[in-house]
Amino acid sequence: MTSARLRPLVAGNWKMNGNKMSARVFAAIIQGYDSALRAKVELLVCPPATLAVTFGVVAVGSGVAIGGQDCHAAASGAHTGDVAAEQLADAGATYVIVGHSERRADHGETDAIVQAKALAARRALLTPVVCVGETRAERESGNALDVVRTQLAGSLPETADGGDLVVAYEPVWAIGTGLTPTPSQVGEVHAAIRAFLVDRYGDAGKAIRILYGGSVKPGNAFDLLSVSDVDGALVGGASLEATDFLGIAEYYR
Numbered sequence: 001m002t003s004a005r006l007r008p009l010v011a012g013n014w015k016m017n018g019n020k021m022s023a024r025v026f027a028a029i030i031q032g033y034d035s036a037l038r039a040k041v042e043l044l045v046c047p048p049a050t051l052a053v054t055f056g057v058v059a060v061g062s063g064v065a066i067g068g069q070d071c072h073a074a075a076s077g078a079h080t081g082d083v084a085a086e087q088l089a090d091a092g093a094t095y096v097i098v099g100h101s102e103r104r105a106d107h108g109e110t111d112a113i114v115q116a117k118a119l120a121a122r123r124a125l126l127t128p129v130v131c132v133g134e135t136r137a138e139r140e141s142g143n144a145l146d147v148v149r150t151q152l153a154g155s156l157p158e159t160a161d162g163g164d165l166v167v168a169y170e171p172v173w174a175i176g177t178g179l180t181p182t183p184s185q186v187g188e189v190h191a192a193i194r195a196f197l198v199d200r201y202g203d204a205g206k207a208i209r210i211l212y213g214g215s216v217k218p219g220n221a222f223d224l225l226s227v228s229d230v231d232g233a234l235v236g237g238a239s240l241e242a243t244d245f246l247g248i249a250e251y252y253r
Ligand code: PGA
Pocket: 013, 170, 174, 175, 176, 177, 178, 213, 214, 215, 216, 234, 235, 236, 237, 238
């Protein structure tokens, strides 16, 4: 099953990095996103929540989408320190990452919590980018596919029409380590995710983009992004520099 017809998405996850000065990096990303690139690939930047409004204003008309890195399942209320999907939408976001492995590990987020957040994103008309991926131990014990399928089963909404959901496969052991799976390992997992999506959503499952994430850099973008059923990338460290982030997107030019 190939999904080459899907419009690819290159998404930057800034994590807890950046301040007001980072608007310069964001402006450079916008500047480099010329009409030729824009015709080939969608760009998304997920800054820390403190910068979402600023970036949202700068992004108007640029074609670069803004996203959150997490959201609460509720629309408002007594949840100190949390951000609602509705608030991200109000800031100009159109996407939100949910279930990133750092949230799952640092904040004890279960598949059920991630699913509730994905539904909250939809309620606010944001597209959730739902992250899944195995740990090193799970891969070494041969359980990577089972782990990913279990996460998908518990974390994804029950319904999808295609464009209202993005899945990101991010092996935990590849995040921030400089290590990446081989193209054939990526292909095996992405094919399994595609099969899961088609099984769950029917034809709509063919229209859901599946991103690869974990140590994506300009230098390995070709190897990773040319794999079947890889419809883009979720980029951490390399999204903090405009040249690196754009260098990854260049694969699609
Ligand atoms: P990395 O992070 O590109 O720095 O490995 C990816 C991610 O966590 O989304």
